[in-house]
Amino acid sequence: MKIIPASDSSLLVVFGDTMAPEMQARVLGLFHALQAQRDKRIRNLHPAYVSLLVDFDPLAMSQEEAVAWVESAGGDGAASAVNSSRAVEIPVCYDQECGPDLSDVATHAGLAVGDVVRLHSGATYDVCFLGITGGFAYLGGMPAELSTPRLATPRRTVAAGSVGIAGSQTGIYPPETPGGWRLIGRTPLRMFDPQAGPPTLLMPGDRVRFTPIDHGEFERLWQERR
Amino acid sequence: MTIRVLKPGLWTTVQDRGRYGYAHLGISPCGAADPLSLRIANLLAGNDEYAPAFEMTLLGATLEVDQSAIVAVSGASCICKVGPYRVAEHTAVEVPAGGVLQCGPINGGARCYLAIQGGIDVPFVMGSASTDIRGRFGGLEGCRLQAGDVIRTNKAGGQRPGRLRAGAWDELRRSGPIRVTRGAQNDWFSPDEWAKFLAATYAVSEQSDRAGLRLTGETVTPRERRQLLTDGIPLGAIQVPQDGQPIILFVDQQTTGGYPKIGNVIAADMHRIGQLRPRDEVRFSEVSIPAAIEALRQQERWLQEIWQD
Numbered sequence: 001m002k003i004i005p006a007s008d009s010s011l012l013v014v015f016g017d018t019m020a021p022e023m024q025a026r027v028l029g030l031f032h033a034l035q036a037q038r039d040k041r042i043r044n045l046h047p048a049y050v051s052l053l054v055d056f057d058p059l060a061m062s063q064e065e066a067v068a069w070v071e072s073a074g075g076d077g078a079a080s081a082v083n084s085s086r087a088v089e090i091p092v093c094y095d096q097e098c099g100p101d102l103s104d105v106a107t108h109a110g111l112a113v114g115d116v117v118r119l120h121s122g123a124t125y126d127v128c129f130l131g132i133t134g135g136f137a138y139l140g141g142m143p144a145e146l147s148t149p150r151l152a153t154p155r156r157t158v159a160a161g162s163v164g165i166a167g168s169q170t171g172i173y174p175p176e177t178p179g180g181w182r183l184i185g186r187t188p189l190r191m192f193d194p195q196a197g198p199p200t201l202l203m204p205g206d207r208v209r210f211t212p213i214d215h216g217e218f219e220r221l222w223q224e225r226r
Numbered sequence: 227m228t229i230r231v232l233k234p235g236l237w238t239t240v241q242d243r244g245r246y247g248y249a250h251l252g253i254s255p256c257g258a259a260d261p262l263s264l265r266i267a268n269l270l271a272g273n274d275e276y277a278p279a280f281e282m283t284l285l286g287a288t289l290e291v292d293q294s295a296i297v298a299v300s301g302a303s304c305i306c307k308v309g310p311y312r313v314a315e316h317t318a319v320e321v322p323a324g325g326v327l328q329c330g331p332i333n334g335g336a337r338c339y340l341a342i343q344g345g346i347d348v349p350f351v352m353g354s355a356s357t358d359i360r361g362r363f364g365g366l367e368g369c370r371l372q373a374g375d376v377i378r379t380n381k382a383g384g385q386r387p388g389r390l391r392a393g394a395w396d397e398l399r400r401s402g403p404i405r406v407t408r409g410a411q412n413d414w415f416s417p418d419e420w421a422k423f424l425a426a427t428y429a430v431s432e433q434s435d436r437a438g439l440r441l442t443g444e445t446v447t448p449r450e451r452r453q454l455l456t457d458g459i460p461l462g463a464i465q466v467p468q469d470g471q472p473i474i475l476f477v478d479q480q481t482t483g484g485y486p487k488i489g490n491v492i493a494a495d496m497h498r499i500g501q502l503r504p505r506d507e508v509r510f511s512e513v514s515i516p517a518a519i520e521a522l523r524q525q526e527r528w529l530q531e532i533w534q535d
Contacts, residue, residue, distance in 0.1 A: 004410055005407070005408075005410075005515055006409065006410040006458075006460045006463070006487070006490065007407060007409070007460040007461070007462060007463065007490035007491075007492075007493075008407055008490070008492050008493055008515050008518035008519055008522070009460065009461070009493050010458075010460040012410045012457065012458065017455065019455060031250065035250075043246040043247065043255075044246055044247060044248070044249035044250070044255070044481075045249065045250050046249045046250060046457075046458025046459070046481050046482060047250055047458070048455070048456050048457040048458055048482050049455045049456060049457070050455055050457075051455075051457045051458065052458070053249075053457065053458025053459070053460060055249065055458075055460055055461070058493055058518075058519055058522060059519075059522065059523070059526065062519070063515055129250070129482065130250060130251050130252040130481075131252050131456065131480060131481050131482030131483075132252060132480050132481075132482065133252055133360055133361060133480070134248075134251060134252045134253045134358075134361045135251065135252055136252050138456070175361065175362060177360075192361075194351050194352065194358075194361065194363035194364070195351065195363075198251065199248070199251060199253070199352065200251045200252070203251075204250055
């Protein structure tokens with residue numbers, strides 16, 4: 001674990017430089033350990049693939065104090081810390097209407113559309129972290145066969161709940177937004193609700209599975225969410 | 227009391243201190259782009275320093291109040307009128323019941339803050355009234371002001387409006403380079419590239435907003451082309467994308483990103499970033515972290531010392 005100043009108000013705790021499940025476990029272990037402290041001097045924690053950014057109030061805490069705080073709270077315990085990972089089922093309608101790039105992903109992989117759906121919904125994913133926008137989860141664990149490059153030109157709008165692929169990553173767009181991921185389906189679940197507590201359906205460390213649903217079921221659940 | 231928006235100005239949103247503690251869910255801090263001017267406007271109006279206020283950009287709003295109201299405008303220079311009468315800047319003024327406050331073009335900076343005694347009454351979302359435009363929540367349901375909006379204010383808390391001592395405002399107009407510390411990936415750049423960045427003069431591009439200020443000028447290039455694994459972004463980080471033109475990530479920024487960060491604006495100069503206009507020129511100078519913290523402490527002392535009585 002290496003701790004470097006990222007600004008006058010933040011530290012970047014770096015565990016390594018390659019993505020790996022063990023790395024993720026250490027990042028999330030430290031994140032949960034620090035989060036549990038509920039220290040008022042800490043403004044934000046940003047977990048990512050191999051690092052955790054700790055953003056603090058520099059008038060309440062010096063860099064040295066922040067380093068000591070991270071070391072004492074996380075330190076060695078981080079690697080062994082077991083986070084209370086939840087299992088979350090996400091219904092997804094995989095069809096051309098909900099996932100306009102589904103056939104392109106299949107073509108790129110040299111697979112039938114049905115195989116893409118089976119592979120994508122057959123895997124278990126880890127929520128590595130959330131970023132980009134409220135509730136956007138970076139999911140690890142997608143079968144390598146499904147890797148597809150981003151669109152050359154991002155779409156101006158991507159419907160809320162769209163499930164996409166970008167390179168080896170897969171994720172779900174929470175609100176309607178521009179975006180360049182290849183869309184293969186859509187969930188009727190609300191991924192982000194600022195009024196709810198917690199505001200996001202997924203949390204760092206969750207384990208996710210996608211359950212295929214047909215278009216009628218999607219429409220029914222979509223109506224219910226309103 | 228209610229405020230009716232007659233003209234919304236160019237880009238007016240409700241902002242306060244910002245939304246902290248939710249970055250791990252992907253939620254940006256938002257908050258005032260120039261927090262120092264927000265605090266001064268609120269203290270002038272007799273509010274808590276971080277009460278929700280209107281952040282007006284490049285062109286101010288025109289608002290009608292249904293009851294007499296104490297208001298204060300602070301930040302960059304803006305000609306404001308109550309009815310036909312010009313009102314002094316950085317001073318609390320009363321708008322009579324049914325009166326109209328007209329804020330004109332904003333000069334000498336990009337933003338000013340209109341605080342209304344009592345503060346703007348919008349629901350707090352995740353602990354803040356700040357508008358999150360990208361997330362579409364906070365402030366006025368995640369939107370900027372529109373003509374015809376009717377907005378309520380809270381009852382005044384009974385605090386006395388503040389008065390600035392003469393000349394205090396001018397002391398804030400700091401010129402010279404924006405002060406930066408080294409970013410998390412500063413070592414991805416050679417000392418020569420870092421020196422080049424510090425020697426350069428950049429222009430703020432038109433494609434700049436509260437999420438990021440795109441700079442055009444000298445290209446900076448890392449020692450080697452390699453991909454950064456997405457990591458957390460501190461406020462004011464200066465990232466260098468593939469085209470080598472730096473971007474200052476600001477209050478509405480993404481919480482994580484994948485470009486190397488060469489430097490970071492110091493906390494004490496963040497308010498100056500909030501005042502940069504498109505086509506403004508900026509330069510950077512390096513300071514140590516202890517020097518950055520000392521500058522911030524000095525600024526806090528200054529904010530205590532600028533009041534009369």
